[in-house]
Amino acid sequence: MYLVGIDIGKLKHSFCLLEKETDEILVEPVFFENSKDGFNALLSSFKHLPQKDILIGTEDTGHYNLALLKFLLDRHYQVALINPVATDLTRKMQGGISKNDKLDTLTICDVLASNQRVKSYRITKVERFDLYEQKQLTREHHNLKEELNQYTNRLQKSIDIVFPEFNSLFKSKYGIVYMNLLKEFGSANAIAHADIRTLRKHFDTGRGKHISLTAEELKEAARNSIGFPSTAEVIQIKHLIARIELIKEQIAEIDKKIEKFSIQNNSPILSIPGISHFSGTSILAELGDIHNYSKPSQIIKYAGVAPLTYESSQFTAQHTAITKKGCKYLRKTLYQIITPVIQYNPVFRKFYLLKIAQGKGHRCAQGHCVRKLMRVIYHLLSTGTQFDPALLQ
Incomplete structure (x- = not known):
């Protein structure tokens, strides 16, 4: 050799x-x-x-x-x-x-x-290059999501300064009217001094639907707001919204391409309730060729979700965390999807409740379900069979 x-x-x-x-x-x-x-x-x-x-x-x-x-x-x-x-x-x-x-x-x-x-x-192997683009796209999705969270947190900080009552006026945040008002006015002070007809124009969702909040109610809330009319915060709000909207467009563009790849892959793991085109593609791309692994414990270890074992002489640790020594993107995807997998699959739901009944905490019980899911994924990929919940009973 x-x-x-x-x-x-x-x-x-x-x-x-x-x-x-x-x-x-x-x-x-x-x-x-x-x-x-x-x-x-x-x-x-x-x-x-x-x-x-x-x-x-x-x-x-x-x-x-x-x-x-x-x-x-x-x-x-x-x-x-x-x-x-x-x-x-x-x-x-x-x-x-x-x-x-x-x-x-x-x-x-x-x-x-x-x-x-x-x-x-x-x-x-050469086959891994077939998954290279998919891996880059799914990782970029993860990275953009993290950026989005950072910018939305900063946006909320600025809103709390200039109009702390603003969020309570809306049933949900980041809708069309919500964002339009912030982009145009940016603070309670600006809304309070705005013409009511100008305010009404920004209540159009563009979908023929109306929200329960009226322009008059918003203006009254702005007049009574304890918000501080900071010019710097208003500028930051407008800049942050522009970044948030751009990132959302980028995520939508990436997700369309990921869905095309997922349809081409036609992987059996998509038959598992709770696994989407994005999460399925992310798992496949991060794992690579399943034939590189000889048993499920290897992909569990690769994902860094295996429980840490610590023994020394007569001492054995009873409560340990997962190793987190592996692919962070794969581990992140697994913990993101385990909630819908438990929700939409009675077998995983039953297994989760069993671990809770045994005294495990929520996160620990999720970890057990993640490892069970990894064993199922390994079986489906290595055999090419579709998910059958009856076989897990």
């Missing part, structure tokens, strides 16, 4: 070639450009060797390795993606006090050559 260790950089990478059995370095660590010519130069260094006997390793970090990774996979080379923590630990165990790109290529080869039962790397 021949091992190729590649250390990734922005403008150039470095690599070395080592024979595993003899530990002989066939090609000393050397740099090559992050370009097509550089990639071809890399291949020319070991093109005389049997391709089936070559294992190429690189750290699974950043995005600078994507072009090289696809280049190698398209040519059917076997590529291992290594956890950067494993590389760092290997260097420290060897007593290394220096770190540079060339030395890292040898450390990567050492990780590949390790005989540990649990490997510190995973073999990647």
Whole structure:
């Protein structure tokens, strides 16, 4: 077996070639450009060797390795993606006090050559690139949602300063009239001094529907408001609303594309009540090829939802949290969907109530349901069967 260790950089990478059995370095660590010519130069260094006997390793970090990774996979080379923590630990165990790109290529080869039962790397396949765009879209959805929450929280802070009674006048926040009034006036002081006919124009939802609040009631509430007429807060409100509306448009655009991908995937996990096009696509994209996992516990561990075990001598911790050592996006999706899954599926509902009856807290009971859901997902994906709640009884 021949091992190729590649250390990734922005403008150039470095690599070395080592024979595993003899530990002989066939090609000393050397740099090559992050370009097509550089990639071809890399291949020319070991093109005389049997391709089936070559294992190429690189750290699974950043995005600078994507072009090289696809280049190698398209040519059917076997590529291992290594956890950067494993590389760092290997260097420290060897007593290394220096770190540079060339030395890292040898450390990567050492990780590949390790005989540990649990490997510190995973073999990647071309099929994973089919899910790359889906992963980027679902992660962007998560990121935009977080931004949206941040901006809406800041908006509420500003509203509490300029018109603290404003929210109580509406049955729900962020509707058409709600946002139009904030954009146009921004404070209780501006509404109180606005012409009533101008106010009425902003009560049109554009859908032929009317809200229970009237312009006269709003104006009266504004007159009696304890809000502080801050020019700075009014400007912030208008800017925040513009950002919120833009993010909502971006999320809608992304969700349309995600739904198209989901329909193309036609995954059996969509047959689970409570899993939408977005959540199903997110789970599939984050897990990748299900055949990379040999048992459900592996995807539970990958999601970071496995319970933490702590034992020392005669002590065993009875109450521990989940590990949270895994894919945060997958874990976030799972905890977002577990509530509707419990709500719409009697079997999961019964299991949740059982854990509550056993003295578990709400979040702990949800964790048990998440792990049960992961086992169901693993079965559906590995067998290609549709969800059947009768089989969970």
